[in-house]
Amino acid sequence: MQSFTMALRSIGANKMRSVLTMLGIIIGVMALVVLVSLVSGTTDSVTGAVSDLGTSLVTVTVSNDKGKPIRLPDLTTWMTQEPEIGSIAARTSTSVVGKYGSKYKTVTLYGTTPSYYDIQGLQLSMGRWLGAADQDNRTYVCVLNQAAAEKLVGYTDCVGEKITLSGVEFTVIGVLKENTQSLTYALTSGMLMAYVPYSSLIRLTDTVSPNVTTFYLSAAEGTTVDAAADAMEKILMERFDEDEDAFDVDASNMLEDALNTVTSALSILLGGIAGISLVVGGIGIMNIMMVTVTERTREIGIRKAIGASRGNILTQFLMEAVVLCMMGCGLGIFLSWAILQVVSTITASAGLSFRLDMGVVGLAVAFCFAIGVIFGLYPANKAAKMKPIDALHYGG
Amino acid sequence: MIQLNNICKFYQVGEDRVRALDHACLHIRPQEFVSIIGPSGSGKSTLMNIIGCLDMADAGQYLLDGLPIESYSENQLAKIRNQKIGFVFQQYNLIPKLTAEENVELPLIYQKVPKKERTERVKEALDKVNMYPRAKHLPTELSGGQQQRVSIARAIVTRPKLILADEPTGALDSKTSREIIDIFHDLHRQGNTIVLITHDNGIARQAQRSVNILDGRLSEVSL
Numbered sequence: 001m002q003s004f005t006m007a008l009r010s011i012g013a014n015k016m017r018s019v020l021t022m023l024g025i026i027i028g029v030m031a032l033v034v035l036v037s038l039v040s041g042t043t044d045s046v047t048g049a050v051s052d053l054g055t056s057l058v059t060v061t062v063s064n065d066k067g068k069p070i071r072l073p074d075l076t077t078w079m080t081q082e083p084e085i086g087s088i089a090a091r092t093s094t095s096v097v098g099k100y101g102s103k104y105k106t107v108t109l110y111g112t113t114p115s116y117y118d119i120q121g122l123q124l125s126m127g128r129w130l131g132a133a134d135q136d137n138r139t140y141v142c143v144l145n146q147a148a149a150e151k152l153v154g155y156t157d158c159v160g161e162k163i164t165l166s167g168v169e170f171t172v173i174g175v176l177k178e179n180t181q182s183l184t185y186a187l188t189s190g191m192l193m194a195y196v197p198y199s200s201l202i203r204l205t206d207t208v209s210p211n212v213t214t215f216y217l218s219a220a221e222g223t224t225v226d227a228a229a230d231a232m233e234k235i236l237m238e239r240f241d242e243d244e245d246a247f248d249v250d251a252s253n254m255l256e257d258a259l260n261t262v263t264s265a266l267s268i269l270l271g272g273i274a275g276i277s278l279v280v281g282g283i284g285i286m287n288i289m290m291v292t293v294t295e296r297t298r299e300i301g302i303r304k305a306i307g308a309s310r311g312n313i314l315t316q317f318l319m320e321a322v323v324l325c326m327m328g329c330g331l332g333i334f335l336s337w338a339i340l341q342v343v344s345t346i347t348a349s350a351g352l353s354f355r356l357d358m359g360v361v362g363l364a365v366a367f368c369f370a371i372g373v374i375f376g377l378y379p380a381n382k383a384a385k386m387k388p389i390d391a392l393h394y395g396g
Numbered sequence: 397m398i399q400l401n402n403i404c405k406f407y408q409v410g411e412d413r414v415r416a417l418d419h420a421c422l423h424i425r426p427q428e429f430v431s432i433i434g435p436s437g438s439g440k441s442t443l444m445n446i447i448g449c450l451d452m453a454d455a456g457q458y459l460l461d462g463l464p465i466e467s468y469s470e471n472q473l474a475k476i477r478n479q480k481i482g483f484v485f486q487q488y489n490l491i492p493k494l495t496a497e498e499n500v501e502l503p504l505i506y507q508k509v510p511k512k513e514r515t516e517r518v519k520e521a522l523d524k525v526n527m528y529p530r531a532k533h534l535p536t537e538l539s540g541g542q543q544q545r546v547s548i549a550r551a552i553v554t555r556p557k558l559i560l561a562d563e564p565t566g567a568l569d570s571k572t573s574r575e576i577i578d579i580f581h582d583l584h585r586q587g588n589t590i591v592l593i594t595h596d597n598g599i600a601r602q603a604q605r606s607v608n609i610l611d612g613r614l615s616e617v618s619l
């Protein structure tokens with residue numbers, strides 16, 4: 001306590017120098033706190049936007065059906081019986097050659113069920129989506145995405161046109177709108193895609209088995225995706241003899257995961273750069289402490305003569321360095337808070353808000369303390385080691 | 397109180413080895429007022445540093461209040477200086493950033509005396525040298541004589557066994573010097589042991605006993 005007040009006094013005795021010395025720490029702390037808070041603030045709002053895109057989706061893949069393959073009627077049963085599950089859509093895909101007139105293009109052909117439309121959040125630009133009757137009657141109808149309509153047929157407004165897929169003639173009943181905000185769009189941009197009834201696709205090729213190996217489900221109204229995933233997992237565990245390796249229920253959002261990886265890497269990178277500036281600030285503290293020790297050689301001599309031990313002197317100068325660091329740290333955090341407030345006000349219209357990230361504030365405080373101790377130790381030890389008579393007669 | 401037996405101290409000056417103290421022997425009894433007199437370069441300061449436990453002898457034995465000083469570590473010596481010796485320097489050696497009061501308080505802080513007792517003892521010490529009214533002043537706001545009084549207060553606040561004064565009047569005019577010497581007489585009457593180092597015969601004669609130092613050798617002066 002005594003050494004704390006002593007430290008404050010000697011910092012106060014040289015205000016200009018102390019402030020300049022602290023500036024290094026202040027800037028370092030501000031860089032660390034502001035940058036990391038900005039990244040995490042942006043992440044929060046972007047992640048929020050991203051999870052709106054399609055987290056409500058659970059993907060199920062079966063890798064080993066143990067002789068009890070899942071068929072389309074099973075999906076319908078689960079859909080009606082399980083309260084947590086909203087709707088289920090099977091999907092299988094194959095690559096075929098599409099032909100319109102004399103044009104040939106490779107088309108990714110999806111065999112799916114009517115509920116796929118809602119689960120994936122698709123939107124039509126014209127025509128209609130696959131219906132239950134198409135499924136039951138195994139009709140040769142298809143819905144194209146915009147790329148398929150434009151590149152294969154040649155124009156978007158192609159409902160009613162007949163195209164040949166894998167040698168069989170299909171009637172185009174609808175064209176999908178490009179949802180430029182969806183993840184699927186980003187991943188499949190430019191691909192030609194056609195959606196046909198699951199049953200029709202089975203009839204069309206031998207390569208697609210009637211056994212469902214991939215399907216999607218959404219949560220029922222009022223329940224969470226996780227609850228739906230849990231319910232599904234329970235059913236499949238029972239069906240596949242409690243073998244959890246036979247299937248995979250994935251409720252996670254790939255994009256969100258990827259985004260988190262990117263932003264945490266960004267946080268570490270920016271934090272690291274800011275950390276370097278903190279170390280530079282620490283060197284500034286060390287430098288000024290060395291000057292202080294030399295300047296106060298005589299004072300050290302007096303203190304030693306009247307009974308200060310090595311420990312007393314060491315504590316005094318170390319305390320001074322640490323207090324200097326912590327004052328800089330406090331000011332830096334305060335200024336960071338002010339900057340974040342200003343930035344939040346400016347970006348409020350864009351729906352972004354930034355708060356002090358408490359984790360990084362704690363990190364900054366701990367880091368500053370460590371810097372104070374590490375860079376204060378050498379000068380303080382230099383002071384403590386002085387011989388009383390040498391120090392006393394220093395400079396006359 | 398003080399017993400120096402064959403103390404030697406050497407300094408290396410270039411090629412030469414200078415003998416600052418040459419088999420110095422000195423015995424000072426409790427409650428004595430002894431002055432040590434010698435011209436500059438005679439080894440006075442070296443002797444003062446050794447008596448004050450600020451420096452160690454290269455040879456010989458020094459008993460302070462019965463303690464063999466050679467066998468103590470640096471930190472133990474700091475403690476001995478703190479508790480047994482009160483220093484009064486020619487240049488006052490007050491810490492410029494601290495007020496008179498805080499300067500006097502400092503040795504008590506190192507002794508870990510509680511705050512309340514510190515305040516009382518500081519007041520008592522400053523009262524003895526008539527400096528209590530100026531307790532809140534910084535050293536730079538005080539005259540030389542006043543600063544020396546504060547420094548005496550700092551020396552006596554720990555109630556030391558020995559007051560060691562190195563040219564305490566060296567930087568003062570003769571009137572102020574007399575006042576300072578009067579304070580030492582007072583302290584002596586109150587039962588303190590005082591060792592006063594000076595090059596001024598007039599001041600040396602004020603003491604009960606005077607010891608001469610020349611080229612590192614001590615000899616008793618008859619008054």
